[in-house]
Amino acid sequence: MTFGVDLTDRVAPNRRNKTMEVILLERVSRLGQMGDTVKVKDGFARNFLLPQGKALRANEANKKKFEGQRAQLEARNLERKSEASQVAEKLDGKSFIAVRSAGETGQLYGSVSTRDIADLLTAEGFSVNRNQILLNQPIKTIGLTNVAIALHPEVEVTITLNIARTADEAERQAKGETLTTAEAIYGDDINDNARPENFFDPNTEFEGGEDNA
Numbered sequence: 001m002t003f004g005v006d007l008t009d010r011v012a013p014n015r016r017n018k019t020m021e022v023i024l025l026e027r028v029s030r031l032g033q034m035g036d037t038v039k040v041k042d043g044f045a046r047n048f049l050l051p052q053g054k055a056l057r058a059n060e061a062n063k064k065k066f067e068g069q070r071a072q073l074e075a076r077n078l079e080r081k082s083e084a085s086q087v088a089e090k091l092d093g094k095s096f097i098a099v100r101s102a103g104e105t106g107q108l109y110g111s112v113s114t115r116d117i118a119d120l121l122t123a124e125g126f127s128v129n130r131n132q133i134l135l136n137q138p139i140k141t142i143g144l145t146n147v148a149i150a151l152h153p154e155v156e157v158t159i160t161l162n163i164a165r166t167a168d169e170a171e172r173q174a175k176g177e178t179l180t181t182a183e184a185i186y187g188d189d190i191n192d193n194a195r196p197e198n199f200f201d202p203n204t205e206f207e208g209g210e211d212n213a
Contacts, residue, residue: 018042021058022049023066026077027153034077035070052131084152087126091149092157096120097170100163102142106180111138112163117147121159139163142180144173 022045024036032038037058040049049055056062066073098120101109118130134148134156145161164170169179179185 020045022055023058023062024049024055025066025073026054028054029150029153034073035066081152081154084155087151088155088157091121091126091151091159093159095144095160095162095174096124097162097164097167099166099170100142102165104180104182104185106142108140108142108163111140112161113138117161120161142169142173143178 018041019039020042021037021039024032024034024038027033028049031040045055045057050057056066098112098116100112103109114130114133114135117133117135118128121128128149128151132150134150139145139161142163142165145163146158147161148156148158150156162170162173164173164179169185173179
């Protein structure tokens with residue numbers, strides 16, 4: 001079922017501190033259940049709740065519209081919840097490997113975002129939108145990270161993201177190793193001369209730097 005979105009719903013500077021009353025069309029975490037009338041920040045309503053079809057403006061016309069279609073909305077919600085629960089059975093607790101470039105300390109050359117995670121899950125056969133991934137900020141280090149995913153307002157799962165420099169290191173991390181030092185990566189008996197930074201001598205002077213006349 002589709003409710004029209006008011007095309008005039010744009011955020012103006014003088015509206016940023018205003019609030020709006022909306023009718024929830026589904027359960028929204030920390031706000032309420034379907035049918036509840038709640039007051040939210042104007043920007044949150046205009047940028048998220050209204051365009052995502054999660055709420056309607058709380059006016060008399062929309063209240064009547066909601067009540068007239070409430071049974072259909074509830075039926076659709078149950079159908080979506082059932083579909084999400086089936087996906088949850090396959091997805092919850094699974095581990096996914098993401099191979100990324102990183103330094104010896106484990107700092108990534110870049111980061112892993114919600115979009116990256118959504119793409120990874122899609123490649124594995126799970127249809128997940130980046131907005132369903134509950135990640136406060138991009139991941140910037142290797143290691144195992146638990147990530148929550150809201151498949152439905154009432155169905156949430158947790159996966160483990162195994163971010164490593166190589167598939168071999170991902171396997172070692174899965175067994176409990178922490179690979180954020182040279183010793184951990186190369187072994188306790190590492191030969192100092194075998195370390196990457198020792199393949200050259202920074203004090204070496206190179207001849208032929210200038211062309212001879």
